Every structure is written in C-alpha cells, then in structure tokens.
Amino acid sequence: MSKKKIVIDPVTRIEGHLRIEVEIDENNVVKEARAAGQLFRGIEIILKGRDPRDAGLIAQRICGVCTNVHYRASVTAVENAYGIVPPPNAQIIRNLITLSLFVQDHIVHFYHLHSLDYVDIVSALEADVKKAEEVAVSYHDYPYRSSVGHFSSIKEKLTSFVKAGRLGLFANGYWGHDAYRLSPEENLILVNHYMEALRIQTTLSKAIAIFTGKTPHPQNLVVGGVTSVADMLNPQRLNDFIFIIKDVHDFIERAYIPDMKLLVNAYKEEMKSGVGRGSGNFMAAGSYMIRGEEKIFEDGVIFDHDFDGIEPFDEKHITEEMARSWYKSDSNDPYSEKTEPFYTDLNEDGTLKGEEKYSWIKSPRYRAKPMEVGPAARMIVGYLKDSKRIKPVLKSFMEETGMELIDLSSTIGRNVARAVEAKICSDAIFDFCSDLIENIKYYDEETWTKFDFDKLPKETQGCGIHEVPRGVLSHFVRIEEGKIANYQVIAPTTWNASPKGEKGKRGPYEESLIGIRLSDPSRPLEVLRVVHSFDPCIACAVHIVNTRGKSLSQYRISPV
Amino acid sequence: MRIVIVGGGIAAAYAANAIMQKEKGHDVLIVTAEKYPPYDRIHLCRLVDGSATVEDIRLDLHKSVKVELSQKIVSIDTVGKKVFSKNASYSYDKLIIATGSKPKELFDVSELENASTFRSADDGFKIASGIKGSNVVIVGVGPIGLELLDTLVKMDAPNTVFLLSRSRHLYDHVLDPRAVEWIAESFEEDPRVKISFEDEIVDKQIEKNRISKIVTKRYTIENPFLIFGIGKKPNIEFARESLDCDRGILVDDTMKTSDPDIYAVGEAAQLRSTGFIAGRVKECTQQAGVAVDNLLGNKPVNFQMEVAINELKVRAFQFVDVVSPSYDPHSKANEDIIIISKSLKRVDQYIVYKDLLIRFIGLNSNVDVIELKKMMEKKTPVDPSFFYRSRKESKKGRLVCSCTGTYEQDLIELIKENAVTSFSELKGLTRAGRVCGRCRQDIVELIKRVHIDPELAKKIRAQKEAAREEKKMELVRKRIEKFNRLHPRNRITTENLEEALKALDMNREYNRWISMITAQMRLSPAYEEVVDSAVRQLNKIPIVWLELADCSGNSEAFIKTSNPKITDLILNYISLDYHELLMAAAGQHSESVLKSVIQNDKNRYILVVEGAVPLGMDGKFLRIGPRGETGVKLLKRVAEGAVAVMAVGSCALDGGVVAAGPNPTGAVGVSEALGRKDIINLPGCPVNPVNIVGTLIYYIMFDEMPELDSLGRPKWAYGYRIHDNCERRGHFDMDEFVLEWGDEGAKMGWCLFKMGCKGPYAHLNCPQVKFNDGMSWPVQAGHGCIACGEGKIAFDRYANERTIEERKR
Structure with a gap:
C-alpha cells in the first residue's frame, strides 16, 4: 500500500501558525494525520515574576482574536487566588462582553473563515436571482436582505471581481472543486450574507468597545471589577449597545440560522455518514450564572459518544502530556519539575518528524483521554442535561432538519452547534441588560470590590475556568512573595489541536481527519473543512504547561 | 549611554540638543538648580519690563531630553560616577558641566529684599517687583548695566535711577570718551536718571532685610533698590574638590576636564592652554558642540577661538563690537584710530596692534563689519592710514544679525518682498535672529518699522501659500496619474467605484471617511480631492501581509474598522494579495500566490508585517510554509523586493509584548531583524487601522514615506502626546x-x-x-x-x- 504525504502549511483562515500533514492511501483515504503548532512565544515566562494585578493586560495578548476571554480568565484567576468577588454589575458587564464575543466569533468564523470551504464563489455567478429569492424564502419567511434587486447588485459586483482575473483574497481558492455541493442560487445566498456579515461583525465590535474602550485588546477589567462605570451609567451608551445587539439578533434569526439549515440540507449525506467525527469524547466546564440561579452553559463529560454515561466535570482529572510536543521535563523530583522548550526540528525536507516530537502544542487529557471542547460539546451536554436555554432551541433546529444528537459530532454538526449557540447567547444578552438596568434603577452603581493589596496573602493560588467561543479556557496562577511564581494556560485549541499523547492516541483534529476521502489530493479541501470546523486558534493553544495528574499550579517553568 | 548635563543655560541646552541630533538612543538628563527649564539669559531684561515670561524665553529642547528642576548640584563622586544635590543623586556615564557663572557682588544681597544681582530669571522678577517707587542704584557700567538701565528708563516704576561708575567709563574702558559723554547725555535726558562717574558706595544702612539708605561719594539715597552688574565669576564651587580648577574648571582643548568622563563648557570652563574663559553665547555653544563631539567619540575636535561680533542697543545708540581672539586689552602696543562724526553721533573706533586690526567698536557705525571680521580672520596687515582712506561703508545698512551676517537692508527687502508682519513669518526665509537670539527683538522692531500694507500682506501671503500648495498638489496629481495608467488589480475602476458605492449605500459614508482621513493625516481640507483620487488607486498596489510571532490582533483590528467598512476597502480598493487570516487559498496554493507577487511585482508591492521576529534558536520558534521556513527567513525573502515595508503593531516595532522581559524567544522588531532603518513603524496594541490606511494613501500621494519620528513612526499620527x-x-x-x-x-x-x-x-x-x-x-x-x-x-x-x-x- 503506497502512502502519500500531504502538507498544508500555512493553514489559512485561522488564527496562528498551524500545519496539517496527512497520509493517504491509494484510494485517497486519510490513514494518518498530524496537527502541529509552528510558533512559540512563551507569554507565561514573561508573566513570571510580575505583579499579579498586571497579569490581565499581558495575558490578553496571548491572542488578538480571543483577546477578551484571556483578559477575563486571567483577572478571574487572580481574583480567585485572593478570594475577591466582583460586584454583580461588574459580573454583568463582563458577561455582556463575553457573550457578544461568542456571537461575533461564531459569525466571523462561519462566514469569513469557514464558509468558503462550502461556498463556491465562482458558481454563484451562474445564479438565477429570481430563483435565489425563492430558495431564501423557503428557509425563512423574511430572509435577510434577499430581494431580487439586492441579489442582482451582489451578483454584478462578483462578476466584476471574477472577470478581472485577479481576485485579491479570493485568488487561488479551490473553486470548481468536486466537493462543492451548493447550487448556484444557494451559493449566491451565502455570498450575500458573507458581505452582510462583514458589516455585522464591525458593528458588533462597536458594541463591545462601548464597555471595553477598544477591541481587540480591550482595556476595562481590573482585579475586583470593571472600570467602565461612566459608560454603564450613561443611558445613551447602554441604548447604543442594546440596539446593535438587536440588529445582530435579527441577522442571526433571518440569516445565520436559515443559512445553516440550507447547509445541513445540502451536505446531509456527509453529516449522516459522520464525516469529520472524532473519538466522541466531549467536555464542557459550564459557565455564566444568570440571576444567580441558572447557568447558560452546563458542565459535563462524555466518552465514546456514550450519551447516557454523562458525568460531571471535575478539573482535577486534567493532565497534560508532552511526549510528542517540543518540551522536555525533568521528572525525577516532582517538586523541582521544570518544563522547558526542547525543539527537535523538522525533517530536512521541512516535513514533521512524525514519529517523534512535532508540535509546540501540548496534549491535555481528561482521565488520560483526548477531549473535544467547543460548541458541539456544550450543545450536546446542555441537551443531555435538559438545559432550559439550550435544549428547546437545539431541539427545534434538529427536528426541522432531521438531525439526531450524534450528528453534532461531525464537520457540519460543529457548525450547527455554533449557529444555535450564537442565538442562545444573543438571547441571554438581553436578560443581562435588563438585570443591569434593574440594578442601576435601584441605585446599585457599584462596579468594583475594594481590597488593600498590601494586606492580601503573599502566597496563594487560583484559577479562572470559563467556557469561551472555542471551548474550555483555563488560566492558573500561583503567587509567591506577592509575585506571579507560575502561570499556566490551557486554551480550547490546546485540547482540540493537541498532537498525539504518551500512548500515541491522536488529538481531536487528527482523529477527526482519519478516514475522510479526498477527491483531489492536490486540492485537499476536505481536510480544510474538518480542521476549520473546530475554529482553530493557534496563538491561544501554544503554552508551557505541565501537570501529570497533579495540581496544575505546582510546577515551575524556566526561561529558554 | 546616560549623559548628565549640569546647568540651566544656553550651553546646557545646546549640548543636550546636539547629542540627540548626532546620536539617538542616549539618555540625556539636564539637572538645573533653577526652578525653570533652560532659558535664554540674553532676554532677561524682558522679564524685568514684563514684555515676556520665562516660558517665552525658554530654550527649545529635544523632546527626549529629561530635565530635573531645582536640584543644585553640591558635589561630584568621580569614582562612583554620580553627582549629588542636597536630596538626590544622579548616575552618569558622561558628565557635562555647564553651570555658567555667578554674578559678583560687593556684599551678599541674597537675604535682602531690595537688592539683587542680575543673572537669573528670579533676579529679573525680584527687580521687576521691587523697583516700584524706589530709587534704583545700578552698580556696574558694562553692557549688562547699560542694557538694564535702558530697560528701566523705559518703565514708569522707578522713582530715580542711579548708575555708578568708579571711573569715567561706560560700556568698556577703551571706549572713546566722547562716545561715553554722548551716551550719558542721552540717558540723562530723562530727569530720573543720574549717571555718576568716579563714584562708589561708601556706606549703607540695613534694617532687618532692607537697605534703608545708601551713601555714595556724591549722593545719599533713601528708599533704594540696589542692583549689582559688576561682572561674573565661574560657578564651580561644587567641583573644586574633585576636579582641577583655577578660576574656572580646567579643560584641555577638547573641553575635557581632569576626569576623562567629565567635560566642562561655557563660562564655567577655563582653557588650560590660554586661560581663556568664555563669555559670549557663540563661544559657549561652540564649546558645547566640541564637548559633545569628543564625548560621543566622533573625530577629535579642538576648541578654537574665533572672531566674535557683539551688539548692544541702548537709547539711540547701536553698538557693534568686533573682537579678534588675539586681542589683549591691556597691551601697551594697542593703538586707537578714531573717526568721529559729531552731527551723526557716529564713532568708528579701530584698535590696531602692530599692523593688525584686533578690535573695532562702532557706535551707530555704518562700516561693513563683516569686511572687518574677514580682515581679522585673514590677519591682513594694515597701515593705520588705510582706515581713513578707504572707509568700508556698508551698502546694506548696519549689521543686524552677526551670526548670519544679515544687514538691515537685506532684512527690509525680505520683509517687503514677502509682506512679513511677524517674526514667525521670517522662518524659512532667513535664519537671522534664530541662532543666538540676541538680535531677535531688534528684528521684531524692524518688522514693525517697515510699513507693509496689511491688505497687500494678506494677499501676498495667500498667493504664496496657494502657490506652495498648488506645487505640492501638482506633484501628488502627477503621482496619482502614474497609477491611473496601471492596470487595476481588482476590477473596480474609478467608474464602477461610484456604482459599487451606490450599491452599498455608502456614498455619504465614503465622503465622510475621506474628510476624516484627510484631517487625520493633518492635511488641509483642500487635499480631500486628491486623497479621494489616491484612495481610488489603492487597488493598483499589491499588498502582502505577513503574520510572524503575533496574536492576529492587528489583522482583527484592521477588519473591524469602518467608515467605510474597511472590509469593502479590502474587497474593492486594496489589493490585499496575501493575508493568512483572510485569504481563501491555503498551503501550497497560498505559497504560490506569494511567489507570484514576489516575482511579478518586484519593487511594486508593499509589505505589511505583523508580529515580532523571534531570533532565538536560529529563528526556529516560528516556521511557516510547506518547507518550514523560519519566520526571519521568510521576512527577509519577502522584504527584499518590497517597495516599502510597514511594521504594524507594537510587536513589529521592537518585539513588543513578545520581547518583554525575559524575552524568552529572543524576539526583535522588523527593523532590527532586517537591519534596516527605512521601515515605517505603526505601533499600537493593536495599531489603529486609520493609521495604516492613512500611511498607504500618503505613500500613493507623495511617493515617499511620511515624516517619521525617532522610532520610525509617522509624525502625523505619532507626533502628539x-x-x-x-x-x-x-x-x-x-x-x-x-x-x-x-x-x-x-x-x-x-x-x-x-x-x-x-x-x-x-x-x-x-x-x-x-x-x-x-x-x-x-x-x-x-x-x-x-x-x-x-x-x-x-x-x-x-x-x-x-x-x-x-x-x-
């Protein structure tokens, strides 16, 4: 059996420097896959020795896409270490921002980073605009900007791009590839919303900036609360925020959800046959209390698609392996254990040394198993735990499209989970807004919990664990002599993009690639689909962490 | 290198600026005993009459120079390389002493309410507030005393003003007695003024902190205000223990003191070779320049005295004084040649030493002093009769600015021609009045004297401005025209841009955005039209955007901007050919896009780089592409053929957060990684997208980089605190x-x-x-x-x- 190696580097339309290598057999079926992070920066090393209050401003720079959530997780970890609880208004403002980010991330991911794997822009030129309108109406009574006139002008614009022969960003896509399934009209509908979503994501970031000063890299969180009290008390600012969210909510209802239904129908066969399905281990940590009674996201852990065997999440089962990652550790004495970068290079021809170490990403494991995190995990867990916020929305979507729960564990399924989640988050934002207005109305204007830094314990540790758009994010901080002694991050992409672990068990990206068939190995579109369906964010994923089943914050890191 | 400069006058300021100008990156600190940043002592009289504030006479300092105020240095530790004030210490690698001089006084007046020296701004304020209704007594008849007297006479405040001269001299002991007489007469036209020759203070009465009475040989003065203007001595007490000193701190011809890391300049320094101590602005700044050159280890430079020209104006008398370095006032061999016009009150006084002209003092003289200066410099031997025979009259009136050699007539022509109505308008036309600053006030008055029709002035100004703008605009238009002939990379051309805008309902937003960008680039609204046409050319320039050790924050910021939505900019106008985050192609296919741009658009594409460049471990902390190229190699390969390189975000500037201590991956900025200084840096975390777009448009319009600051950042965006x-x-x-x-x-x-x-x-x-x-x-x-x-x-x-x-x- 002859094996052929395909290298995709850079994987584009993702954050960060990711390489995918797959080996295919003579039938073009993937037999082996490797995912490798290709950049190491060492933000944790930089954090070491700094004042814990400064962690947030540095840690948020782990990623410019998920910037907000690292900021929050970092500040929360320090608050957790000191036992500081921010006042309700501060929590609400933090939640408004995080949930807006969920919506923004999901929209940008689907339309701008992922949809071109399913949508053939060139084919959209053939569309009959009248027919396109009819198709759009079949998915929603009032589809978003889908009149014949509007379709005509979009089509005209596209025609002028394509005719020029130079497509700017659209150049060299896999246009005309066999794996594209949409009709010209369906392609046009999605291209239309691709353009609309550009505007939506811009206005949504304006909404976020109302409370954060700017985005990316917001600047409004401090240990103990938030700083944007003047914006919170200004009715005009809150009003602007709510109206943008209303606009976005409208887009989700009339564009994002219907488009997803369209996609499910077109690629149903693929979904039902489980293309892009991984090992079936899902993990969600749960997050975001609303009105002190219910969580928006439930926690739970599932192994091997055993939906009946769901168990509660417990962080103490998290370990991390590095047999195939470019780190080494001196493990003779657990208390002096150090993790250091240990780079063993690439092969001469620039390919990965697949049987040795090959990635800057480590392999976090739960009960020694690789876990998939993210919207699919959250939606499955929420459904199984009868979440009032998740189950009804998800159920109605599944019924309309003929889906079962197992279908979420696929390339298309991850996208469905993301769209449904965007709707759930945008609904929740309104609830948080009304709570905030209620508080202010009754003169609760507090946004910060006072503390005297000099009187806080000098030795302590804490963690901030949140569900964020791509999955479970955990920041751990250990403080000694009032300074950061150790700082560790496990980001969602660390879980999903992890390389093989100690027993050679593949990470979720890798496992999900096994068995897919490429119709044209020189244009590996099917590989991109699987990888993109996880919404990779590699800057987040590369971190020095070492746990080996012990408490996460006991280990030292040493600079290179 | 940390360079500390002690002193608060022109030598200190000049030295600090010279360092920043010659070599960036040094830490320069000025420590002054005064509570004001360095100011120009030449204009102290303006503080007395209230026509200026300290702020007005402040010396310009490079913005990176730091200043510590109110720290009087009391000692130097040459071993530990520190200087100490009463409550602080400052470490230095190199030290420059420019503490100037202290005024001489007959007795200590610091505790007295109604007596003062005249050397500092505070002295000026003390005099200004104390002389009202007083009988002012000025002791000292040198240029300082005369100038102060001239100032006081113009004020209403003093009751009477006495000027005491121990002999029969004014200005300088060599000045011709007839000139002295005229000057005295002229002052005494004001009945409040008494110039008392061969007089001095013989007694005084002090009650508490006030002098209640002064008795001179001739007068008894009640309710006095006493001012000493009798000379100065180097202000160097703090240095006597640690450095070799005589009258001043002894320095060699490179201005170096007995300690190799310490230099002394200006009135505090005394040349070992000649015993010379500087007293004039020109000598002080010249010495400061010499010290800086030697301190920075450039070519060794020696201080050489030059012919100096000084000016002074009191009453209706205009002094001009040309002195050769070889002038010795006490030499017996000096001969005077005096040519006087009584009716014009004009004196030309030549002092000759053995056939050489060594000094010229002119009072309202119309002799061309630049000619005389040349004569002294060339050491042309002259026969005394030469001055009688061939009087070198200046055709262009008197010399106004001796630093630039500008005559009154030159200035008047310049003023008329350009319809100048204020000093600031002369900027760019002449440097007169801007070198040592001495004649500045003179020029201001000259401008007032020359009649300019205000309407005409306005018209000329407007015409000139318009001509200048038109010329600039014409260049920009030509440049854009060049792009017009290029094939657009996107299909959107000028014609269907209109349509596209209409399709997106963006006409209004677009116009607003053009105004916004124009304003942000600090161009006048007249530029809106060309900015607009430049925007329409954006799609002719291929742009490659590389992400190195980054977090994609700048890309995120770029796609989130609006007005119009930048995403439309990308799709319609900018030809963003390679951008990992946004492009459809991946792997080999994205590689081939990059290759094609590098090959086919050599020296045409703009490279935008986001992220730091890790150099540790041979750059292997970052590998990109199917062949696993390191980040630094990729950067070098793509930068080579780029017409311009823009480093966006703080990581691309100098490593940013990635290079924060302890810099685990050895990250540096783009400029350092490439070893190039011509990188346009647009830092910020993230960079504001307006600054990226503005810079691109600037490039299209002017075919050059915008003016950059010391960190390579465009001044229009980064020049403001x-x-x-x-x-x-x-x-x-x-x-x-x-x-x-x-x-x-x-x-x-x-x-x-x-x-x-x-x-x-x-x-x-x-x-x-x-x-x-x-x-x-x-x-x-x-x-x-x-x-x-x-x-x-x-x-x-x-x-x-x-x-x-x-x-x-």
Whole structure:
C-alpha cells in the first residue's frame, strides 16, 4: 500500500501558525494525520515574576482574536487566588462582553473563515436571482436582505471581481472543486450574507468597545471589577449597545440560522455518514450564572459518544502530556519539575518528524483521554442535561432538519452547534441588560470590590475556568512573595489541536481527519473543512504547561 | 549611554540638543538648580519690563531630553560616577558641566529684599517687583548695566535711577570718551536718571532685610533698590574638590576636564592652554558642540577661538563690537584710530596692534563689519592710514544679525518682498535672529518699522501659500496619474467605484471617511480631492501581509474598522494579495500566490508585517510554509523586493509584548531583524487601522514615506502626546482625579493619572481617532492608557494600574 504525504502549511483562515500533514492511501483515504503548532512565544515566562494585578493586560495578548476571554480568565484567576468577588454589575458587564464575543466569533468564523470551504464563489455567478429569492424564502419567511434587486447588485459586483482575473483574497481558492455541493442560487445566498456579515461583525465590535474602550485588546477589567462605570451609567451608551445587539439578533434569526439549515440540507449525506467525527469524547466546564440561579452553559463529560454515561466535570482529572510536543521535563523530583522548550526540528525536507516530537502544542487529557471542547460539546451536554436555554432551541433546529444528537459530532454538526449557540447567547444578552438596568434603577452603581493589596496573602493560588467561543479556557496562577511564581494556560485549541499523547492516541483534529476521502489530493479541501470546523486558534493553544495528574499550579517553568 | 548635563543655560541646552541630533538612543538628563527649564539669559531684561515670561524665553529642547528642576548640584563622586544635590543623586556615564557663572557682588544681597544681582530669571522678577517707587542704584557700567538701565528708563516704576561708575567709563574702558559723554547725555535726558562717574558706595544702612539708605561719594539715597552688574565669576564651587580648577574648571582643548568622563563648557570652563574663559553665547555653544563631539567619540575636535561680533542697543545708540581672539586689552602696543562724526553721533573706533586690526567698536557705525571680521580672520596687515582712506561703508545698512551676517537692508527687502508682519513669518526665509537670539527683538522692531500694507500682506501671503500648495498638489496629481495608467488589480475602476458605492449605500459614508482621513493625516481640507483620487488607486498596489510571532490582533483590528467598512476597502480598493487570516487559498496554493507577487511585482508591492521576529534558536520558534521556513527567513525573502515595508503593531516595532522581559524567544522588531532603518513603524496594541490606511494613501500621494519620528513612526499620527489631547485633560489641570475604581470621580470621568494612566508618556492619536468607528478608547472606558504604542517598554513599565512613582516603591 503506497502512502502519500500531504502538507498544508500555512493553514489559512485561522488564527496562528498551524500545519496539517496527512497520509493517504491509494484510494485517497486519510490513514494518518498530524496537527502541529509552528510558533512559540512563551507569554507565561514573561508573566513570571510580575505583579499579579498586571497579569490581565499581558495575558490578553496571548491572542488578538480571543483577546477578551484571556483578559477575563486571567483577572478571574487572580481574583480567585485572593478570594475577591466582583460586584454583580461588574459580573454583568463582563458577561455582556463575553457573550457578544461568542456571537461575533461564531459569525466571523462561519462566514469569513469557514464558509468558503462550502461556498463556491465562482458558481454563484451562474445564479438565477429570481430563483435565489425563492430558495431564501423557503428557509425563512423574511430572509435577510434577499430581494431580487439586492441579489442582482451582489451578483454584478462578483462578476466584476471574477472577470478581472485577479481576485485579491479570493485568488487561488479551490473553486470548481468536486466537493462543492451548493447550487448556484444557494451559493449566491451565502455570498450575500458573507458581505452582510462583514458589516455585522464591525458593528458588533462597536458594541463591545462601548464597555471595553477598544477591541481587540480591550482595556476595562481590573482585579475586583470593571472600570467602565461612566459608560454603564450613561443611558445613551447602554441604548447604543442594546440596539446593535438587536440588529445582530435579527441577522442571526433571518440569516445565520436559515443559512445553516440550507447547509445541513445540502451536505446531509456527509453529516449522516459522520464525516469529520472524532473519538466522541466531549467536555464542557459550564459557565455564566444568570440571576444567580441558572447557568447558560452546563458542565459535563462524555466518552465514546456514550450519551447516557454523562458525568460531571471535575478539573482535577486534567493532565497534560508532552511526549510528542517540543518540551522536555525533568521528572525525577516532582517538586523541582521544570518544563522547558526542547525543539527537535523538522525533517530536512521541512516535513514533521512524525514519529517523534512535532508540535509546540501540548496534549491535555481528561482521565488520560483526548477531549473535544467547543460548541458541539456544550450543545450536546446542555441537551443531555435538559438545559432550559439550550435544549428547546437545539431541539427545534434538529427536528426541522432531521438531525439526531450524534450528528453534532461531525464537520457540519460543529457548525450547527455554533449557529444555535450564537442565538442562545444573543438571547441571554438581553436578560443581562435588563438585570443591569434593574440594578442601576435601584441605585446599585457599584462596579468594583475594594481590597488593600498590601494586606492580601503573599502566597496563594487560583484559577479562572470559563467556557469561551472555542471551548474550555483555563488560566492558573500561583503567587509567591506577592509575585506571579507560575502561570499556566490551557486554551480550547490546546485540547482540540493537541498532537498525539504518551500512548500515541491522536488529538481531536487528527482523529477527526482519519478516514475522510479526498477527491483531489492536490486540492485537499476536505481536510480544510474538518480542521476549520473546530475554529482553530493557534496563538491561544501554544503554552508551557505541565501537570501529570497533579495540581496544575505546582510546577515551575524556566526561561529558554 | 546616560549623559548628565549640569546647568540651566544656553550651553546646557545646546549640548543636550546636539547629542540627540548626532546620536539617538542616549539618555540625556539636564539637572538645573533653577526652578525653570533652560532659558535664554540674553532676554532677561524682558522679564524685568514684563514684555515676556520665562516660558517665552525658554530654550527649545529635544523632546527626549529629561530635565530635573531645582536640584543644585553640591558635589561630584568621580569614582562612583554620580553627582549629588542636597536630596538626590544622579548616575552618569558622561558628565557635562555647564553651570555658567555667578554674578559678583560687593556684599551678599541674597537675604535682602531690595537688592539683587542680575543673572537669573528670579533676579529679573525680584527687580521687576521691587523697583516700584524706589530709587534704583545700578552698580556696574558694562553692557549688562547699560542694557538694564535702558530697560528701566523705559518703565514708569522707578522713582530715580542711579548708575555708578568708579571711573569715567561706560560700556568698556577703551571706549572713546566722547562716545561715553554722548551716551550719558542721552540717558540723562530723562530727569530720573543720574549717571555718576568716579563714584562708589561708601556706606549703607540695613534694617532687618532692607537697605534703608545708601551713601555714595556724591549722593545719599533713601528708599533704594540696589542692583549689582559688576561682572561674573565661574560657578564651580561644587567641583573644586574633585576636579582641577583655577578660576574656572580646567579643560584641555577638547573641553575635557581632569576626569576623562567629565567635560566642562561655557563660562564655567577655563582653557588650560590660554586661560581663556568664555563669555559670549557663540563661544559657549561652540564649546558645547566640541564637548559633545569628543564625548560621543566622533573625530577629535579642538576648541578654537574665533572672531566674535557683539551688539548692544541702548537709547539711540547701536553698538557693534568686533573682537579678534588675539586681542589683549591691556597691551601697551594697542593703538586707537578714531573717526568721529559729531552731527551723526557716529564713532568708528579701530584698535590696531602692530599692523593688525584686533578690535573695532562702532557706535551707530555704518562700516561693513563683516569686511572687518574677514580682515581679522585673514590677519591682513594694515597701515593705520588705510582706515581713513578707504572707509568700508556698508551698502546694506548696519549689521543686524552677526551670526548670519544679515544687514538691515537685506532684512527690509525680505520683509517687503514677502509682506512679513511677524517674526514667525521670517522662518524659512532667513535664519537671522534664530541662532543666538540676541538680535531677535531688534528684528521684531524692524518688522514693525517697515510699513507693509496689511491688505497687500494678506494677499501676498495667500498667493504664496496657494502657490506652495498648488506645487505640492501638482506633484501628488502627477503621482496619482502614474497609477491611473496601471492596470487595476481588482476590477473596480474609478467608474464602477461610484456604482459599487451606490450599491452599498455608502456614498455619504465614503465622503465622510475621506474628510476624516484627510484631517487625520493633518492635511488641509483642500487635499480631500486628491486623497479621494489616491484612495481610488489603492487597488493598483499589491499588498502582502505577513503574520510572524503575533496574536492576529492587528489583522482583527484592521477588519473591524469602518467608515467605510474597511472590509469593502479590502474587497474593492486594496489589493490585499496575501493575508493568512483572510485569504481563501491555503498551503501550497497560498505559497504560490506569494511567489507570484514576489516575482511579478518586484519593487511594486508593499509589505505589511505583523508580529515580532523571534531570533532565538536560529529563528526556529516560528516556521511557516510547506518547507518550514523560519519566520526571519521568510521576512527577509519577502522584504527584499518590497517597495516599502510597514511594521504594524507594537510587536513589529521592537518585539513588543513578545520581547518583554525575559524575552524568552529572543524576539526583535522588523527593523532590527532586517537591519534596516527605512521601515515605517505603526505601533499600537493593536495599531489603529486609520493609521495604516492613512500611511498607504500618503505613500500613493507623495511617493515617499511620511515624516517619521525617532522610532520610525509617522509624525502625523505619532507626533502628539496622548496626555495633551486627552478629553480628561481639563480634570488633570483642575486636580480632579479618580482615586479608586468606580468612585464618584470615575462616574464623572475625571483624570485617571493617579490610577496609573500613562498618557503623559505615550505618543499616539488615540484621543482624536479613537477605536471601533470612534466608539471609545481606553481612557473613555475609565481604564487609562498603557502607552502600548511605545513598544516593549510598555509591557515592562507601563501596562499596569499604578503611577510610575508607585511602581518604583
């Protein structure tokens, strides 16, 4: 059996420097896959020795896409270490921002980073605009900007791009590839919303900036609360925020959800046959209390698609392996254990040394198993735990499209989970807004919990664990002599993009690639689909962490 | 290198600026005993008559020079390389002493209310406030005494003014007695003035802190105000223990003292070789320049005395004084040749030493002194009769500015021709009045004297301005025309841009955006038209955007901007050919896009780089592409053929947060990685997209980089301190501070300085442009600035919620 190696580097339309290598057999079926992070920066090393209050401003720079959530997780970890609880208004403002980010991330991911794997822009030129309108109406009574006139002008614009022969960003896509399934009209509908979503994501970031000063890299969180009290008390600012969210909510209802239904129908066969399905281990940590009674996201852990065997999440089962990652550790004495970068290079021809170490990403494991995190995990867990916020929305979507729960564990399924989640988050934002207005109305204007830094314990540790758009994010901080002694991050992409672990068990990206068939190995579109369906964010994923089943914050890191 | 300069006068300021001009990157600190930053002592009289404030006579300092005020240096530790004031110490690698001189006094007047020396701004203020209704007694008849007298006579405040001369001289003991007589007469036309020759103080009565009576040989003066203007001596007491001193600190011809790391310049220094001590501005700045050259280790330079020209104007008399370095006032061999015109009150006094002209003093003289200067420089031998026979009259009136050799007639022509109505308008036309500053006031008065029709002036100015603008605009138009002939990379051409705008309902937004960009680039609204046509050319330039050791924050910011939505810019106007985050192609296919741009568009494409460049481990902390090329190799390969390289975000400037201590991956900025200085840096974390677009448009319009600051940042965006343009600045000035997160001040939007806002240390246009479609910026969100645009230092020193002082604790 002859094996052929395909290298995709850079994987584009993702954050960060990711390489995918797959080996295919003579039938073009993937037999082996490797995912490798290709950049190491060492933000944790930089954090070491700094004042814990400064962690947030540095840690948020782990990623410019998920910037907000690292900021929050970092500040929360320090608050957790000191036992500081921010006042309700501060929590609400933090939640408004995080949930807006969920919506923004999901929209940008689907339309701008992922949809071109399913949508053939060139084919959209053939569309009959009248027919396109009819198709759009079949998915929603009032589809978003889908009149014949509007379709005509979009089509005209596209025609002028394509005719020029130079497509700017659209150049060299896999246009005309066999794996594209949409009709010209369906392609046009999605291209239309691709353009609309550009505007939506811009206005949504304006909404976020109302409370954060700017985005990316917001600047409004401090240990103990938030700083944007003047914006919170200004009715005009809150009003602007709510109206943008209303606009976005409208887009989700009339564009994002219907488009997803369209996609499910077109690629149903693929979904039902489980293309892009991984090992079936899902993990969600749960997050975001609303009105002190219910969580928006439930926690739970599932192994091997055993939906009946769901168990509660417990962080103490998290370990991390590095047999195939470019780190080494001196493990003779657990208390002096150090993790250091240990780079063993690439092969001469620039390919990965697949049987040795090959990635800057480590392999976090739960009960020694690789876990998939993210919207699919959250939606499955929420459904199984009868979440009032998740189950009804998800159920109605599944019924309309003929889906079962197992279908979420696929390339298309991850996208469905993301769209449904965007709707759930945008609904929740309104609830948080009304709570905030209620508080202010009754003169609760507090946004910060006072503390005297000099009187806080000098030795302590804490963690901030949140569900964020791509999955479970955990920041751990250990403080000694009032300074950061150790700082560790496990980001969602660390879980999903992890390389093989100690027993050679593949990470979720890798496992999900096994068995897919490429119709044209020189244009590996099917590989991109699987990888993109996880919404990779590699800057987040590369971190020095070492746990080996012990408490996460006991280990030292040493600079290179 | 940390260079400390002690002193607060022109030599100190000149030395500091010279260092910054010659070599960037040094830490320069001026320590002055006075409570004002360095100012120009030449204009002290203007503080007395109130026509100027200290701020007006402040000397320009490079913005990176730091100044410590009110720190009188009391000793030097040459071994530990530190200078000490009473309550502080400053370490140095190199030290420059420019402490100038102290005024001489007959007795100590520092504790007296109604007596003063005349050497500092505070002296000026003391005199100004004390002379009202007093009988002023000026002791000393040199240029300083005369100038002060001239100033006081013009004021109403003094009751009477006495000028005491121990002999029968004024100005200088060699000045011709007839000239002395005229000057005295002229002053005494004012009945309040008494010039008392061969007189001195013989007795005084002091009660508490006041002199109640002064008795001179001729007068008894009640209610006096005494001013000493009798000379000066080097101000060097603090250095006597540690350095070789005579009258001044002894220096060799390179201005180096007995300690190899310490230089002394100006009135504090005494040349070992000749015993010379500088006294004139020109000599002081010249010495400062020599010291800086030697200190920076450039070619060794020696101080050489030059022919000096001094001027002074009192009453109706205009002095001009040309002195050769070989002039010895006490030589017996000096001969005077005096030519006098009684009717014109004109004196030409030549002093000749053995056939050589060594000094010329002119009173209202019309002799061409530049000719005389040349004569002294060339050491042309002359026969005394020469001066009688061939009087070198100046055809162009008197010399106004001796530094630039500009005559009155030159200036008048310049003023008329350009319809100049204020001193500032002369900038760019002549340097006169801007070198030592001595004649500046003279020129101001000259401008007043020359009649210019205001209407005409306005017209000429407008014409000139228009001509200048038109010329500039014409260049820009030509440049854009060049792009017009290029094939667009996107299909959108000028014609269907209109349509596209219409299709997107963006006509209005687009126009607003053009205005906004024009304003942000600090161009006049007249430029809107060309900015618009430049925008229409954006799609002719291929752009490659590389992400290195980054977080994609700048790309995120770029796609989130609006007005018009930048995404439309990308799709319609900018030909963003390679961008990992946004492009459809991946792997081999994206590689081939890059290859094609590098090959086919050599020297045409613009490279935008985001992220730091890790150099540790041979650059292998970052590998990109199917062949696993390191980040630094990829950068070098793509940068080579780029017509311009723009480093966006703070990581690309100098490594930013990735290079923050301990810099685990050895990260540097783009400029350092490429070893090139011609990189346009657009730092910020993230960079404001307006600054990227503005820079691109600037490039299209002017075919050159915008003017850059010392960090390679365009001045139009980075030339302004955040603190100075902050919406909360008023609260800072009113002492209204947020003292705790969420307090009443925070609710009212007070100043965040005490919560660690680093706006005072940051240079960026955030307060004007803001972020996310002008929605907000960190200060508006109540957090304060972290000076993220200053690069990695921001993440080591500024990114926290404590003031610099608190952080040190």
